[in-house]
Amino acid sequence: MELIITDTTSQLGEAAATLVAEQVHRQRNSVLGLATGSSPLPAYEHLGRTIRTDFAGVTCFALDEYVGLTAAHTQSYRRFVAERITGPLGIVPGRVHVPTGDAEDLDAECAAYEQAIADAGGVDLQILGIGRNGHLAFNEPGSAFSSRTRPVRLAEDTRRANARFFDAPEHVPQYALTQGLGTIMEARHLLLVAAGPGKAAPLAAALNGPVTEDFPASIIQRHPNVTVIADSAAAALL
Ligand code: GLP
Numbered sequence: 001m002e003l004i005i006t007d008t009t010s011q012l013g014e015a016a017a018t019l020v021a022e023q024v025h026r027q028r029n030s031v032l033g034l035a036t037g038s039s040p041l042p043a044y045e046h047l048g049r050t051i052r053t054d055f056a057g058v059t060c061f062a063l064d065e066y067v068g069l070t071a072a073h074t075q076s077y078r079r080f081v082a083e084r085i086t087g088p089l090g091i092v093p094g095r096v097h098v099p100t101g102d103a104e105d106l107d108a109e110c111a112a113y114e115q116a117i118a119d120a121g122g123v124d125l126q127i128l129g130i131g132r133n134g135h136l137a138f139n140e141p142g143s144a145f146s147s148r149t150r151p152v153r154l155a156e157d158t159r160r161a162n163a164r165f166f167d168a169p170e171h172v173p174q175y176a177l178t179q180g181l182g183t184i185m186e187a188r189h190l191l192l193v194a195a196g197p198g199k200a201a202p203l204a205a206a207l208n209g210p211v212t213e214d215f216p217a218s219i220i221q222r223h224p225n226v227t228v229i230a231d232s233a234a235a236a237l238l
Contacts, residue, residue, distance in 0.1 A: 013042025033126030147180030
């Protein structure tokens with residue numbers, strides 16, 4: 001595991017963006033796994049602003065999506081991905097995949113999503129954030145390490161953490177579709193980004209604590225190719 005600690009969040013964004021750009025330069029038709037959330041945003045912004053990379057051949061798969069929100073909802077991950085990530089980077093819309101959280105048949109949607117990842121040849125570089133409770137994507141504590149893309153119920157802690165993005169706490173959806181931990185672990189390279197003091201304890205538990213389904217992010221200890229980029233606040237307990 002490679003650990004990069006930066007002084008500031010903006011340097012974290014720069015370091016993560018450099019790694020993504022290197023991947024795409026090496027392989028123009030890379031398959032990128034996208035995390036939403038605030039932690040990777042500086043990386044996406046830096047990529048869009050500063051690093052001249054041709055994303056025309058890139059395919060993307062997002063990690064997760066809320067159940068029940070339309071694509072146009074301000075907090076849907078489909079909208080977040082399009083507006084904050086793939087639009088600014090010039091990734092071809094037809095190559096951008098986000099689970100359809102308002103699909104009629106959610107199980108079928110999840111199976112199709114797994115198939116689409118397989119058809120694309122798997123994920124080359126998977127960007128990850130970490131939840132305060134150790135979740136990866138929306139794999140909450142107790143998720144099986146072998147889990148695949150599926151509908152899940154969100155933990156109350158996660159709903160509270162994400163309430164800041166919604167008009168009212170009760171508007172945070174109760175369910176989501178998420179790539180499974182087994183799905184995520186098949187990516188050839190994992191890039192975990194963690195920023196701010198609130199991520200210090202979860203990051204330490206993920207990297208140095210027991211590998212357990214009670215703390216899903218600990219699974220990355222079993223992956224052969226992981227890069228962790230943390231700002232000094234998030235790295236404080238390492
Ligand atoms: C969200 C997302 C995760 C993300 C995590 C942390 O709920 N589903 O993919 O990594 O929570 O988010 P943030 O980076 O905003 O702290």
